[in-house]
Structures are given as C-alpha cells and as structure tokens.
Amino acid sequence: MKEKLDDNKVMAILTDVTKCTGCETCVAACKKTYDLPRDRMWRWQDEIDSLSASRYCTIIRKPGNVFIRQQCRHCNEPACASACIVGALEKQKNGPVTYDSRKCMGCRYCMMACPFGIPRYEWESTAPKIRKCILCYPRLQEGKQPACTEACPYGATIFGTRAEMLAEARRRIKENPGRYYPADNPVIYGEHEVGGTSVLYLSNISLDFMSWGPKLGNEPLPALTWAALSKVPPVVLGVAGLMTGVYWVIGRRMQLEAEQHTARAAESGAAAHPQDHDPHSEHQS
Numbered sequence: 001m002k003e004k005l006d007d008n009k010v011m012a013i014l015t016d017v018t019k020c021t022g023c024e025t026c027v028a029a030c031k032k033t034y035d036l037p038r039d040r041m042w043r044w045q046d047e048i049d050s051l052s053a054s055r056y057c058t059i060i061r062k063p064g065n066v067f068i069r070q071q072c073r074h075c076n077e078p079a080c081a082s083a084c085i086v087g088a089l090e091k092q093k094n095g096p097v098t099y100d101s102r103k104c105m106g107c108r109y110c111m112m113a114c115p116f117g118i119p120r121y122e123w124e125s126t127a128p129k130i131r132k133c134i135l136c137y138p139r140l141q142e143g144k145q146p147a148c149t150e151a152c153p154y155g156a157t158i159f160g161t162r163a164e165m166l167a168e169a170r171r172r173i174k175e176n177p178g179r180y181y182p183a184d185n186p187v188i189y190g191e192h193e194v195g196g197t198s199v200l201y202l203s204n205i206s207l208d209f210m211s212w213g214p215k216l217g218n219e220p221l222p223a224l225t226w227a228a229l230s231k232v233p234p235v236v237l238g239v240a241g242l243m244t245g246v247y248w249v250i251g252r253r254m255q256l257e258a259e260q261h262t263a264r265a266a267e268s269g270a271a272a273h274p275q276d277h278d279p280h281s282e283h284q285s
C-alpha cells in the first residue's frame, strides 16, 4: 500500500486560465532556467500543443483568446513512473516527478503511458533523452519557487502547498460565481483527476481536450497501465526481454557519451544539461 501524500507538505502549482494573457513570460523563464534553445517558427499556431524537448511548458490558445498553460501535471501516482522499468522517472515526496537521464534507456514507455501526452523525446539528438517539466525540483530543494510561477506578472500561475492551492481555488470559485467551468459546479482540474496532481487548474472552458479521453476518471492510472500492458503478454515479455538484452549496450554507449560530453564540457567550460543529473544528488550539492 502506497504512503498517502500529505497536501500540507506536497508543493503544487495553481494555474487560473481566466487570468492568463498568453504573454509567455513563464515559458521564457523556464527556457532561461534550463538553458533551452529557441523554438521553430511553426509553433506559433493556435490550438497546437507545442511542448517539445526544448519547451517544458507552453501556452495553447483557444478561440476567444483563452490561453492555457500546458506542462507536466506531476501526478500523485504517475503513470509515466509506473511504466518506466528502470526507474528513471520518480515521484518525489514534495511533489515533483523527476527524471534521471542516466537511468533512461530510451524505450519511451513513459510517453505512451502519460494520460496528458507530456513527455517529449529528443528526436534530433544522437543520444536522445526524455524531456519534460520537473517542477523545478532543484529550485525547490533550495527553498525557491519554480521559475515560471515566480515570473508570471499576472498571478495567473502561482505556487504553494497543495492544500494552499486547493484552498485558493475554492476561494476564487466562491468569490466569482459563474466565472469558472462548468458554471453550476466548477471543477478544480487535478484535484481528483487520475488520483490527484500537483498542477491544478481553474478555467472558464472545459480542459478535457488536454488529456487522453473526453474525461479521465479519478482512479490513479499506474495500475490500469499495467493491466492494459499485461493483456498483451507476448509483447510485454518480448520487449522486456529484448530491452534487458540491449540495456547493457545502450547503458555502455550512454556512459561513453556522457564521459565524452563531460570531457568536452570541461574543455569548453560549458555546463551539462540541467536535467542530466541524479535528482537525489542535486540538493546535496
């Protein structure tokens, strides 16, 4: 039986869609923090989820100039972590779902398992990794808030304990009758969805389009993920066996590349990618 998370200790983001202007200051702050390159021009299109390996949060524009900030939800029981057979994705006790690229073998099960379609792959890299928002785990360990919530000039995306964020969402619903969706009984997205998440939303339109199906249930998905996979045992066993066989080869290749990268970085004085660390080591340094 899993230990139940304490909402007074778990940190969370509350994004209020009705306050967002689409200015993308949050996106810029995230990019600056993680030293991410500029985007391609094609991303400036309405209604396209433009998350990428170099864009951990983004803004989706819907008709009527409704701007919705998209990022990893940091699920209480993340399907991505459950699907990862080498433990590269991990739920931390204070909320973030972190990623350790050194453990990742590139199978991309996490991408298939995530009900919100969040993890992205470095398709153009010769040593590709998964990339996604990590809820600024290293900053949280230093007692700071995420770069994106700190940067938002309109208070559209804010940070606190999950209990505080839920209380703030309820206060806004109570003080603004008819403002949030659905008008008769507004929903706090992420309060119960897939067992609860550390990124919560209030919105004036339905956000069902941001997930797999028209409506996700409140059940955590990890168990369902494995129930679904186990219905195809030959595939699971075959892939798992194959993965075990190639894991050493991939691991060795990654190790060599990491050593070469470290050597090149040392020569040029450049820093390694901010996510290419063991999350457990970041707060010790």
Ligand code: SF4
Binding pocket: 072, 073, 074, 075, 078, 079, 080, 081, 097, 113, 114, 115, 116, 117, 118, 119, 132
């Ligand atoms: S939203 Fe997707 S990637 Fe993020 S924690 Fe949940 S399952 Fe994992």
Ligand code: SF4
Binding pocket: 029, 030, 031, 033, 056, 057, 071, 132, 133, 134, 135, 136, 146, 147, 148, 149
């Ligand atoms: S929490 Fe951190 S990693 Fe996630 S979108 Fe905000 S700035 Fe980027």
Ligand code: SF4
Binding pocket: 019, 020, 021, 022, 023, 024, 025, 026, 027, 059, 067, 069, 151, 152, 153, 154, 155, 156, 157
């Ligand atoms: S900085 Fe705030 S207002 Fe601007 S796009 Fe991000 S969440 Fe919306």
